[in-house]
Amino acid sequence: MENLWVDIYLRAILLVNRISTILIGWVLSRMLKEFYLGKWQVFPSEQSVSNGKERIKLEPKAMDLLIVLARAEGEVVSREFIFEQVWKNQIIADHVLYNLIANLRKVLEDDPHHPQIIITVPKKGYRLLAQAESPLQQGNITDEKTDKPSWLKSALVLSVLVLVGVLSWRFYQTDKITLDSADIKTKNQSAPSIAVLPFDVFHSQVDTQYFADGLVEEIIHQLTVIPDLAVTARTSSFAFRDQGLDIQALAHKLNVNYLLEGSVRKDQNILRITVQLIKVEDSTHLWSKVFNVEEQEIFTLQQDISLAVVQSLAPEYTLQSSGRLRKHPELGDAYMHFLRGSAMAAKATPEYIQKALIEFEQAVALQPDYALAHIAIGMNKMVLYQYRLLAPEVARSSTQKAIDIALGVDQFMPVAFAAQGLLHINFGEFEQAEKAFLTALELDPKLALAHHNYGYLLWIQDNHSKALNHFNIALAHNPMSAITNFAVADSLFVKGQLSAALKQFQHCVALLPDYPACHLGLANLYRFTMQADKTLEHMDFARQQLPEKNIYMITADAVDYFHRGEYDAAWQKQEQVALVKGGGYLEHQLKSLIYLHNDELNIWLQELEFLAQQWPENSSLKMALGLNYYFSNDCARSLMHYESVISDDAYLRGKFNVMAWGISHLANMAFCYCQQGSEKEQQMLALLEAQINQYDLENFDTPGADLVKAKLLLLTNEPDLAKVYLESHPLQTWQLNWLVDKDPAIGFLTD
Structure with a gap:
């Protein structure tokens, strides 16, 4: 009977995919007419805009967002509705939307501080100030949270009839950023450096995307074992997902000389994974490999791909240290719960962190010795404590329990010691925190999490010079991290390096335009340098983004x-x-x-x-x-x-x-x-x-x-x-x- 229901479920998924494809095609056909926004002519079918002098190509998600806003005819469109329309069934971190808005404004030459096209409505959403002049009359978005155009309601009704009884999940995409590589900390170009790009997925089932992202993350982790190989962190390598940049542009922005790209196709339980290693200098493919594996063989595949890369870039280093490989369950659903939980936790809001904890708890229920899932539980409970949603004694006991279980499974687990350091920081135990971070860095000298938070420990103890060193190391591995960019900028300000601090704060704002800490940092610098107007501008922006009772805003x-x-x-x-x-x-x-x-x-x-x-x-x-x-x-x-x-x-x-x-x-x-x-x-x-x-x-x-x-x-x-x-x-x-x-x-x- 269980197999029968599985078969029914799979058939339902296939049916939903087919109907979704038809619906999407029908919806897009209603959107293909050109329209104007001020001086800009928008060509939805060609994914481009023109100011009469040049035509600029937009990424698909940017065009989708522009169409959603245009259909609202000047009304506010909530973030939730945008997520629903642009990213469909994916869990998306808020900063992904912020960066998409920033990119659109940049293309449309719309000053974010004095916008004339896209308006941010604090704590609600976005609207167009410039009215869309076009034949787009099929329907209007009138309610900023729930109302949909009439044509879309009809489509949704049909979808609901098909989707009854079918479980769906969402997943997130990493933020999309357009920054000059000059703003990114330069790696040592004498040593090989590599970025593993998110794999393309040619399968509509959401869990396959989770699977592909998890595969990339594990490859990134395993490549960090090579002492002289600079490996870009996942946050940064995923930052340009779906932007359509060519190889040279991507490598230039990430400041690497090798790229690993790939794709995943799924046929029943068989995964067909194609991987290519590219030398950026001349765009040559050093090799291209195809792997056909069953799902339970995915972890062996991760090692095979990593080893193939190592043999190409560092042939003298032929073996990987088994102590550095992360262990996931090879059978069952525990790994999928872990991936879903990780996607939810990335949104970093209390609501999604609580949902993520449910996924992580399900993972450890299925696999009690799943060390990474236990650490995820501990780390996210500490975040809830920081939000004051967990009592101190509850947060401490549950986090310590999770860390102890993880270290009981793997006593040499770097991220467990980094979590231990964070726990000690939160309870003012600085000596113990330092010991934990140093142990983590001894086990994994490239662990950006440990470098950043050890830097934070040194920062709160006023050792800003040493803190800045660790923040810079973390930034070198993860150049697109907003919080680490902020930490570097703030440390430079404290040290009186005002020119460097100003440049870093401005980079931080460009990296994540709606990230309030960057604006508060800039406001503080402008305040002490007699620039009242700029201080007011950034303070007002932060007030729009942060709750009134937020301790940093207070x-x-x-x-x-x-x-x-x-x-x-x-x-x-x-x-x-x-x-x-x-x-x-x-x-x-x-x-x-x-x-x-x-x-x-x-x-x-x-x-x-x-x-x-x-x-x-x-x-x-x-x-x-x-x-x-x-x-x-x-x-x-x-x-x-x-x-x-x-x-x-x-x-x-x-x-x-x-x-x-x-x-x-x-x-x-x-x-x-x-x-x-x-x-x-x-x-x-x-x-x-x-x-x-x-x-x-x-x-x-x-x-x-x-x-x-x-x-x-x-x-x-x-x-x-x-x-x-x-x-x-x-x-x-x-x-x-x-x-x-x-x-x-x-x-x-x-x-």
Whole structure:
């Protein structure tokens, strides 16, 4: 009986495929008429647009999206409806749509900051500002979430009659990006480098696409075993899926000298997989191989393909380390549940992460020793904890259990140690986190996940130089990662490398236009370099994308209000952020400056002292106490707190994002040592001068840094030069110029 139902299911799938093909052909036939959007003439049947001077080819998905928006006749089209119409039955990460919109705007010369064609409607969807002038009158999209054109309703009714009782799944595509390779970190071209492109699938069953993507991912993983072979991460190699770029263009954008491409066809249980290895330099096919295998032989096939590539690129390296091969179940549905779960988790929203966890749980129920699925469970439960959807004790116990099971199956599993490091980070156990990340990197020196998150660990401990090294390594393996691009940009900003930080933030925005962190980072850079209009533009954009109660948006708003002189609003925003283990330095600095402005430091000092007693290991509180006692003209207590953290705290050494506020702990200490007649004054002044000299501020107005430079010059007996800075236009027009009158050193040294 079970086999009978399987046969019925398969026949239903075939029937659905045939009817879908007919329906799609019928739908497309209704869309083939030309129409205009402003100066652009759109040719759906030719997949192109023309401005009267040149005709530009569009990728199929871009044309589909344009048609969906045109049919709405200026009404808002929800993201959900776009996903349904353009990607049919696939699970799609939101950034795929963001990048498709960005690409369309680029082709149509539509400025995303002042659009005249495609309008983003925050938290709802998109609409066309330019009306489509065409014969497209078959139906309108009137409801932004659910209503479909009448012709489409008829098609859907017919589809529903056929699809009753048939289970369908969705899967995602990796984002589509058009960026110049000059913006991508350059690999060492003396060594071979390769990108494994997503395989084409000539089969309509959704699970076959999952299967093909899983095959590519495993080939990528296995190729990383070669020490001198640079392998592009999946996120980046999949970034150009369906864009129709030629071999040379793809290789140029990914900065590789070899490409592996392939296709998958399925006939019953037999997979026919064609793979080609291409040398980019002259577009020659080094070899082309055809593999005919049954589904249960797929894992052996992955090794065969990887070995064939290795023998071509590194013939001296003939064996793969079995310890580096990832283990998936060879029989049953566990592997398919894992692939579906991975696709859902890639959308990175709480809703899809919870759906992904169901798939992963089903995988381990079928295969209890499925280590990768256990790790996926642990990692995604940590994400739910970060969304505050899991209690700390539940998240910790369930994640640790998953990691322990995985390591029990494979004690040398790099990603398990990376997951362990993330778990420790989330609970403030930095020493244990570092040990876990170093173990992961010892097992797999190319593991981008470990490099990025070890960089994050170093970043939150203020070791930004070392953090930047690991972020750059992660970026070299995964140049299209938005979060790693952001991390590199933010680290450069903290180190005072403003030109490089600006370029990296702009690259991050181009990579993922609707990714709010990139915009918040740019807003912060523009804020501290006196570019108010640009600050407002990027802050407004982030506000449209993030929920009002998002902790990052709340913090950014607090800083923004403060720098606009709206101190009460800044205070109210900052009060919405709960302190974790006594809080971090920047939130203490913000409150300190608000109390300083209001002449109420005595109140804040009492609260800081109370917090320091509760959290004696929190160095940020000691730094804040040193700062506040300095502004209270109590050098003895200021130095007592400063000296308790001076030996290893990076805030004293090189953080531009502290100096940008007009604050320098080194200058404060130098002044207090001067007041005490201590020889340590010269040591602090030398450190401060070295710190300023390492910054790249030449092309920017940085009034906060100018204030600190003036302070240094006063301390080194150069009052005339100090006066130049104090009377400079940036400092005179700065919203925080009241700090000049509040600073004890400047008041004392200028009297």
